[in-house]
Amino acid sequence: MTSQSSTKLLDELNQVQLAIELIELGARLQVLESEVALNRGRLVRLYKEVAGKSPPKGMLPFSTDWFLTWMPNIHASFFYTIYDRFHNQQGLERMQAFIKAYRMYQEHLRGTGSEEVLALTRAWTLVRFFESDMFQLSTCTSCKLNFVNHAHTPDSDYVCGVCQPPSRAGKPLIKDCEKSVKEAQVSR
Numbered sequence: 001m002t003s004q005s006s007t008k009l010l011d012e013l014n015q016v017q018l019a020i021e022l023i024e025l026g027a028r029l030q031v032l033e034s035e036v037a038l039n040r041g042r043l044v045r046l047y048k049e050v051a052g053k054s055p056p057k058g059m060l061p062f063s064t065d066w067f068l069t070w071m072p073n074i075h076a077s078f079f080y081t082i083y084d085r086f087h088n089q090q091g092l093e094r095m096q097a098f099i100k101a102y103r104m105y106q107e108h109l110r111g112t113g114s115e116e117v118l119a120l121t122r123a124w125t126l127v128r129f130f131e132s133d134m135f136q137l138s139t140c141t142s143c144k145l146n147f148v149n150h151a152h153t154p155d156s157d158y159v160c161g162v163c164q165p166p167s168r169a170g171k172p173l174i175k176d177c178e179k180s181v182k183e184a185q186v187s188r
């Protein structure tokens, strides 16, 4: 085998590996089509093999509003803070940082017995929104932690959802969220 063809084979194996990891974490076909350099037919076959079913049809959720609602915002801020640390501060390649951050998010949920709010496809959409400059991280003036917010919002008087929760959110839940966000941000 020439070195060129073995490089090509390695590239392809890496792409297959990436696809499998994403499928295992719950990625929709649209995510694979954007991020994995394999043709659609192969991705569909891989999906069926790994997930044991055909990929679901339908559009991806496309709304920035969802990420700004109370509970999703806390989960999104937690996830994005980890991603941001891996990708922008430690220089990890984008998809590698994404998978690592998403695994950490899931581990954290398992550890605290919390429900998964941010499915992988949502997490990916969130990263894309940041990349297209629709979101920024705003620092809460009260707790000093970072939260997902609309881009170009002056955050001089920003107060996060943990510090200013809606009345329907119970106290223990708030404490738990606060702890989650702190854990993610404290080791920066």
Ligand SMILES: [Zn+2]
Pocket (backbone or CB within 6 Å): 140, 141, 142, 143, 144, 145, 159, 160, 161, 162, 163, 164
């Ligand atoms: Zn706060």
